[in-house]
Amino acid sequence: MGLLRRIWALGNLSRLGGENESELHEHMQMRIDANLAKGMTAEEAAREARLRFGNPVAVKERVNAEDAALGLGSLFRDLRYALRGFAKTPGFTIVALLTLALGIGANTAVFQLLDAVRLRSLPIASPQELAELRIAGGNLGFGITDGPYSHFTIPMWQEVRRNHEPFSAVFAWRATDVLAGKLSESNRIHALEVSGEFFSVLGIAPFQGRLIEPQDEAGCELSKVVVSYPFWMSRMSGQPITPSSVTVLNGRSVQVLGVTPPSFFGMVVGSSFAVAFPTCTPPNPRHEMFSFSVMGRLKSGWSIERASAYFGSLSAGIFESTAPTGYSADAVKLYKSFRLAAYPAGSGVSELRDAYDKSLQLLLAITGLVLLIACANLANLMLARASARQREMAIRIALGASRRRLLRQLLIESGLLALSGAAFGVALAQPLSRLLISSLSTSQYSIQLAIEMDWRVLLFAASVAVMTAIIFGTIPALRGTSADPIASLKSGARGVSGSRERFSVQRLMVIVQIAVSMVLLVGALLFVRSYRNLLTINPGMREGGITVAYLNFPTLKIKPENEAAFKRQLLEDVRSVPGVQNAGTTTNTPLGGSSWSHNVKVGAIQGATKFTYASDSYFTTMGIPLLTGRHFTNEDTNDSPFVLIVNQAFIRRYLGNTPPIGQPVHVMPEPQYPERTYQIIGTIPDTKYGSLREETPPMAFAPAAQFPLTAQGPGLAMMIASSSPAVISDVRRAIGAKYPNMVLQFYDFQQNIRDDLVGDRMMAMLSGFFGVLAALLVVVGLYGVLSFFINQRRNEIGIRIALGAGRWQVVRLVMRDTAVMLLAGVLAGTVLALLAGRTASSMLFGLQSYDVATLAFAFLLLAAISSLASWLPARKASRLDPVAALRSE
Amino acid sequence: MAKNDLQGALDLLILKSLDQLSSMHGYGIAMHIERVSDELLSVEEGSLYPALHRMEQNGWIRADWRVTEAGRKAKYYALTAAGRKQLAAREKNWEQVVKGVDAILRFA
Numbered sequence: 001m002g003l004l005r006r007i008w009a010l011g012n013l014s015r016l017g018g019e020n021e022s023e024l025h026e027h028m029q030m031r032i033d034a035n036l037a038k039g040m041t042a043e044e045a046a047r048e049a050r051l052r053f054g055n056p057v058a059v060k061e062r063v064n065a066e067d068a069a070l071g072l073g074s075l076f077r078d079l080r081y082a083l084r085g086f087a088k089t090p091g092f093t094i095v096a097l098l099t100l101a102l103g104i105g106a107n108t109a110v111f112q113l114l115d116a117v118r119l120r121s122l123p124i125a126s127p128q129e130l131a132e133l134r135i136a137g138g139n140l141g142f143g144i145t146d147g148p149y150s151h152f153t154i155p156m157w158q159e160v161r162r163n164h165e166p167f168s169a170v171f172a173w174r175a176t177d178v179l180a181g182k183l184s185e186s187n188r189i190h191a192l193e194v195s196g197e198f199f200s201v202l203g204i205a206p207f208q209g210r211l212i213e214p215q216d217e218a219g220c221e222l223s224k225v226v227v228s229y230p231f232w233m234s235r236m237s238g239q240p241i242t243p244s245s246v247t248v249l250n251g252r253s254v255q256v257l258g259v260t261p262p263s264f265f266g267m268v269v270g271s272s273f274a275v276a277f278p279t280c281t282p283p284n285p286r287h288e289m290f291s292f293s294v295m296g297r298l299k300s301g302w303s304i305e306r307a308s309a310y311f312g313s314l315s316a317g318i319f320e321s322t323a324p325t326g327y328s329a330d331a332v333k334l335y336k337s338f339r340l341a342a343y344p345a346g347s348g349v350s351e352l353r354d355a356y357d358k359s360l361q362l363l364l365a366i367t368g369l370v371l372l373i374a375c376a377n378l379a380n381l382m383l384a385r386a387s388a389r390q391r392e393m394a395i396r397i398a399l400g401a402s403r404r405r406l407l408r409q410l411l412i413e414s415g416l417l418a419l420s421g422a423a424f425g426v427a428l429a430q431p432l433s434r435l436l437i438s439s440l441s442t443s444q445y446s447i448q449l450a451i452e453m454d455w456r457v458l459l460f461a462a463s464v465a466v467m468t469a470i471i472f473g474t475i476p477a478l479r480g481t482s483a484d485p486i487a488s489l490k491s492g493a494r495g496v497s498g499s500r501e502r503f504s505v506q507r508l509m510v511i512v513q514i515a516v517s518m519v520l521l522v523g524a525l526l527f528v529r530s531y532r533n534l535l536t537i538n539p540g541m542r543e544g545g546i547t548v549a550y551l552n553f554p555t556l557k558i559k560p561e562n563e564a565a566f567k568r569q570l571l572e573d574v575r576s577v578p579g580v581q582n583a584g585t586t587t588n589t590p591l592g593g594s595s596w597s598h599n600v601k602v603g604a605i606q607g608a609t610k611f612t613y614a615s616d617s618y619f620t621t622m623g624i625p626l627l628t629g630r631h632f633t634n635e636d637t638n639d640s641p642f643v644l645i646v647n648q649a650f651i652r653r654y655l656g657n658t659p660p661i662g663q664p665v666h667v668m669p670e671p672q673y674p675e676r677t678y679q680i681i682g683t684i685p686d687t688k689y690g691s692l693r694e695e696t697p698p699m700a701f702a703p704a705a706q707f708p709l710t711a712q713g714p715g716l717a718m719m720i721a722s723s724s725p726a727v728i729s730d731v732r733r734a735i736g737a738k739y740p741n742m743v744l745q746f747y748d749f750q751q752n753i754r755d756d757l758v759g760d761r762m763m764a765m766l767s768g769f770f771g772v773l774a775a776l777l778v779v780v781g782l783y784g785v786l787s788f789f790i791n792q793r794r795n796e797i798g799i800r801i802a803l804g805a806g807r808w809q810v811v812r813l814v815m816r817d818t819a820v821m822l823l824a825g826v827l828a829g830t831v832l833a834l835l836a837g838r839t840a841s842s843m844l845f846g847l848q849s850y851d852v853a854t855l856a857f858a859f860l861l862l863a864a865i866s867s868l869a870s871w872l873p874a875r876k877a878s879r880l881d882p883v884a885a886l887r888s889e
Numbered sequence: 890m891a892k893n894d895l896q897g898a899l900d901l902l903i904l905k906s907l908d909q910l911s912s913m914h915g916y917g918i919a920m921h922i923e924r925v926s927d928e929l930l931s932v933e934e935g936s937l938y939p940a941l942h943r944m945e946q947n948g949w950i951r952a953d954w955r956v957t958e959a960g961r962k963a964k965y966y967a968l969t970a971a972g973r974k975q976l977a978a979r980e981k982n983w984e985q986v987v988k989g990v991d992a993i994l995r996f997a
Contacts, residue, residue: 020942023915023964027934030916033959052934059935066942 020063028053075412082413092385093417096378100421100468103371105428106770108461110364112433115456116449117270117353117360123263125203127346131167131304132295133160133311136341141597141608142334143288143324148351149175149268152292154285155322160294161195163314166307166342167296171197174292175268178222178275180235183251183555183741189231189274192266196278199226199260201297208232209241209258212278216257220280224255229262231274249275251555251741265448267293270352272448287324288671295345307342315339326671330606331599352447356440359763362840366523369516370770370777371468376509377781378472382414383506384788386480393480406481414473422465426453429461439762442755475505506785511825513781514862517774518829519836521858524771526837526844526851531764533846534757539591540687540696542623542721546749547728548589549574549718555741556714563712564638564705570735571615574718577734579727583720584618585704591753595690599668600700602654609650609698610689611667613707619645619684621721629661629682632703642706645682650698665700672711678702691756693845723748763843775865782821782869786814790877797877798885807878814874815867822866826859833858899932899940901983904976907950907968914963915941941966949975 028049035045053059086093121127134151143153152160157172164170172195179186192198196214204211211226227247232238235247236256245256254277266273279292298307319336327335386393393406433451441447551570558566567585574583588596588610598611616632619625629645636643644665651660660680669675678700686696720731728746735744754761790797797810837849847854906921907913913921918941919932944950949972955965968976 019964020938022962024934024938026914026961026963027916027938029961030914030957030959030963033961054933054935059938062935062939063942066939066946 021060024060078409078412082416096417097421099374099378101424101428103374104422104425104461104464105432106367107371107464108425108429109432109436110360110367111460112429112451112457113436114360116451117350121346122348129297130295130345131298131342132345133340133342135338139290143290146291149293149349150290152294153287153290155287157292157294159318159322164296166298166302166310168299169197169201170296171195171201172292172294173198178249181248183743190271192273192276193279194276204260204264206258207261211258216278217280220282222250222254222277224257225275225277226258227256227275228260228273232259267348269348269350270447270449287322304342304344311340324671326669328668356759359759363766366767366770369520370774373513373516373774373777375468375471376513377777379475380506380509380781380785382472382476386476403481407477410477410480411473415469418465418469422461426461440758442758507821510782510785510821513778514822514825515829517778518826518858518862519833520774521771521861522833522854524767525854525858527763527767529847530844531760534692534760537692540685543750545723547720547723548747548749549720550745552715552743554714560709560712567716574731577731579722581721582617582621583718584621585615585716585718586618587613589717591688593690601666605654609700612701613704614701615704621719624684624687627683627685636703637705642676642678643681644678645684645701646680647684647699648686649696650700653698673708779865779869782866786870786873790873794885797880798882802882810878811874814870814877818866818870826862830855899936901979903940904972907966908976912965912967914965
């Protein structure tokens with residue numbers, strides 16, 4: 001309380017000063033009055049009062065000092081003094097501020113991203129109550145999984161909807177795509193399929209109109225939607241919602257019920273939805289199709305653990321009653337062994353989080369280390385500055401300044417630097433984090449993240465600033481004020497030789513810098529080489545000059561028995577377009593992350609294999625050679641024996657040394673896919689399947705013509721051997737003219753593969769950038785410290801030269817210094833790099849984190865740059881004129 | 890052991906005087922101490938006013954400007970509740986100091 005009053009008094013110093021003066025003045029007057037009453041003359045009375053009072057100025061000062069804490073008052077003076085000092089050394093100030101702004105900015109930018117994908121809650125009511133239900137350990141590849149957030153089949157959801165004691169209410173949702181606009185010129189937009197409770201459980205109020213309610217779940221035709229605020233603004237120009245508001249989706253006009261508030265981006269962090277439509281319960285829901293995410297709001301008194309236990313005990317019943325038919329007994333047994341568990345969902349779901357969480361944390365560590373190096377440089381700068389100011393400090397100590405007071409002065413200076421650096425850094429973090437996001441966005445998928453300055457980001461920046469101030473400010477301040485005034489004043493501007501102690505602190509800092517930059521360089525080299533490995537790996541098939549085409553024709557209403565013929569005709573149509581060298585159809589496009597497998601039995605061995613139905617032209621289009629046996633022919637149809645082409649991994653897994661050709665492969669039944677026995681007719685080499693990183697799994701290809709009738713659908717994926725935009729637009733025109741209602745999408749195959757590597761690209765680019773930056777900082781730091789040392793040792797070197805030391809001996813003297821620091825730093829750095837490398841090893845491809853070549857290369861690089869950094873000061877030392885050096889003392 | 894110093898004694902004198910006078914200006918406090926102690930004790934202005942202001946900042950006494958009987962404007966001080974507590978503590982403390990000093994003086 002007293003302190004607060006004193007701080008408040010600071011602002012009123014002049015008024016208080018006046019008040020105190022009149023108080024003391026009145027006191028004096030009262031004394032004079034009393035003296036007069038005693039019979040003194042006016043002159044005597046005043047004189048006696050003054051004598052008794054003493055020095056009025058001193059008394060007034062002391063009284064004033066009691067009112068306003070002296071410490072705080074002088075704080076402003078110290079601040080002003082620091083600012084004046086910075087203004088006088090603009091070079092130092094700019095370098096220091098720039099270093100800090102960049103360092104803190106980079107750290108804040110990465111942290112901001114981490115905050116956005118990981119820490120922030122969804123903009124909904126009481127997000128901490130939200131929990132998601134999932135099968136503990138996942139569905140182990142059972143059935144068909146629709147997307148990354150698909151954990152529930154419709155029958156499972158219906159069970160939970162009926163019985164959810166721990167939750168006050170539950171809802172189901174899934175992320176999907178719909179086509180916006182007229183079919184011929186439509187584009188895909190993100191959509192949410194939601195159960196009727198979705199918005200009310202989340203506590204989202206409509207921005208306009210109304211949101212989806214339980215009664216909207218009636219029909220399975222897409223007829224009414226709720227749109228997001230951005231969609232409403234861009235596609236509907238923000239027109240008020242009326243019962244006649246409509247928009248065109250999937251080629252049909254649908255009613256728009258309302259608009260969600262601007263802050264609501266959906267459930268997926270890093271993405272945003274455009275429209276939400278009500279789910280429906282089809283009469284015969286598929287029991288093997290995992291498509292929904294199910295969430296609920298915990299009742300008060302229920303914890304996540306208790307809810308998990310509750311649903312765990314219910315699981316046996318749920319999975320018993322929802323088990324799909326058409327599977328083998330083993331598969332059904334697996335399904336019935338699933339257990340549900342509850343997980344916190346207050347910050348939404350995010351593929352981005354799963355994919356980049358580790359990268360971002362690592363990046364934060366990297367930027368933190370760069371900042372550490374920058375701090376060490378700054379500390380050396382401050383030390384040099386402090387030694388230049390030694391005289392000033394000595395005089396101030398001699399004049400009676402306390403050490404505490406000087407220490408405060410120096411800490412205020414570094415604190416001021418850190419604080420302004422942090423302010424610039426926070427401002428810089430905004431464009432930097434946007435840059436980061438755009439480096440992760442791909443040609444097809446742009447990341448939608450709201451980058452905001454919330455209290456976490458500000459707190460982070462502030463604590464980073466405080467830490468930097470402590471690191472680069474404390475040691476120089478302690479050293480600067482520990483000077484013995486007499487010694488410093490006596491020894492003049494430069495000592496005969498500086499104290500050994502200070503040298504060792506600066507040496508230690510250079511060693512730390514070298515060690516840290518060793519870690520960063522090793523990391524950078526590892527990530528760059530890993531990215532290069534991914535870029536240059538041979539996937540076993542053609543990558544360039546291939547276009548992936550998706551053709552969808554739900555409105556053509558083709559009968560299942562005619563679909564095979566229609567698709568063959570479609571392929572011929574595409575192949576006949578001039579400029580198209582070749583084209584093949586496939587049920588699974590490689591290297592796109594998707595997967596399609598069947599359980600098989602070959603001889604006595606049971607297991608799973610990737611399974612693809614492809615046209616015979618698929619292999620020639622993709623440049624996959626046939627090793628043995630024959631290709632598919634037009635004679636391979638659903639009426640002829642079923643045939644397979646398998647890869648080497650399949651042979652290794654299921655056949656060993658048995659000659660593959662002619663071997664039967666038994667495919668286990670699944671809904672829509674009847675039990676069948678195929679015969680191997682050909683073998684191909686191993687090619688990559690889902691992603692470049694994966695080991696090649698067992699793969700089997702069956703002819704497109706033998707695709708089961710029961711599984712036919714109105715869509716087709718095609719690999720076209722041409723990436724020329726002109727040819728592709730010819731294809732689009734030709735197909736569009738023949739089938740006006742067909743939805744066509746084309747992607748460049750190689751671009752798709754590259755898109756999958758954006759995370760690796762980001763790590764390679766950024767770690768490379770920071771590695772180079774660290775090396776540069778080390779050069780600067782080493783150069784500065786050596787120059788400083790040499791300056792301190794001028795006399796000694798001068799004497800050596802005067803006594804006949806050769807130029808090279810002087811150079812060696814300096815270089816030996818560097819070598820010692822380099823070796824110590826590299827040694828420590830190697831240990832640290834090996835320790836740190838363990839966390840990164842899972843992100844590397846084609847090399848280990850303890851790669852000897854990488855370590856050696858980083859060492860050579862550091863050796864080279866530190867020689868470079870010490871060469872210049874060493875040469876300068878060797879050219880020292882001994883007479884001048886000794887005379888200037 | 891009881892903690893005490895000269896300043897503590899001055900604070901005690903001022904607090905006790907304000908307790909007895911209920912409300913007084915600095916000059917009056919100084920006069921009161923002189924008069925009651927039969928001129929044995931005298932308070933210097935250079936110590937009195939800093940002490941008053943420190944105690945005011947500590948919240949032991951509060952001040953307001955009033956007009957004296959003689960028609961002068963003066964700053965009147967009065968004890969607060971915290972000041973009363975402080976006074977009680979210091980009185981007790983003082984008794985102990987006196988007892989301690991006494992014991993040493995009487996030691997033979």
